[in-house]
Amino acid sequence: MGKIIPRWEFRSFQTNFGKAEELIKKHEVTRIRESSEVYILSQKSNDNTKVRDELMDIKTPLRVNVQTKLEQWTVLMKAGFPIHINELALVYKAFGLQMPYCERDEYTYQEYIETLIKPNPDLQMVKVYKNRYGYLVDNCIIEIAEVKFDEIKKKTIAVEHMDPELVQKTVAKLGLLQFENINYIKEMKRTFGMNYI
DSSP states (O other): OOOOOOEEEEEEEOSOOTHHHHHHTTSOEEEEEEEEEEEEEETTBOOEEEEETTEEEEEEEEEEOTTTOOEEEEEEEEEESSEEHHHHHHHHHHHTSOOOOOSSSEEOHHHIIIIIITTOTTEEEEEEEEEEEEEEETTEEEEEEEEEETTEEEEEEEEEESOHHHHHHHHHHTTOTTSOOOOHHHHHHHHTTOOOO
């Protein structure tokens, strides 16, 4: 991985964002992306652990601003498959779980899922489909996305930038302050009845 510059993020999940969404859509769409990902939720951790683009991708929260509730996340790891046990040690640390005995040095994606993830009662897989529309508003990255957690439909809006004050100003300008700031993991855990620790 190259140098990672952590960004501050506001994100919310709602059925209807009303005028806030209308304001964002007045700007030009800068990027459209579709993706299918597999999130792995842990009963023992709130780290963002998922498989995307054939990579095991881990993000962890660095800080939460007490006043604004904005969150700063950073990437811990991106590892391809087959995944080595050295990388699995980092994965299990992110899960907040003790690493089990591994019978081999490397695991293909299928072996990883079937042997290590599915049998573990502290882990839950969620298939996530995202249809994302990107905008640039006051130098902040804005995203409107239609998502599915397994077959449960959601809508989310996010505002990101390295400068937390700029994020907060943009959130206020777009009329998003009325909505709860909630990250993907917290929303997924709520959806599937898991505790956000």
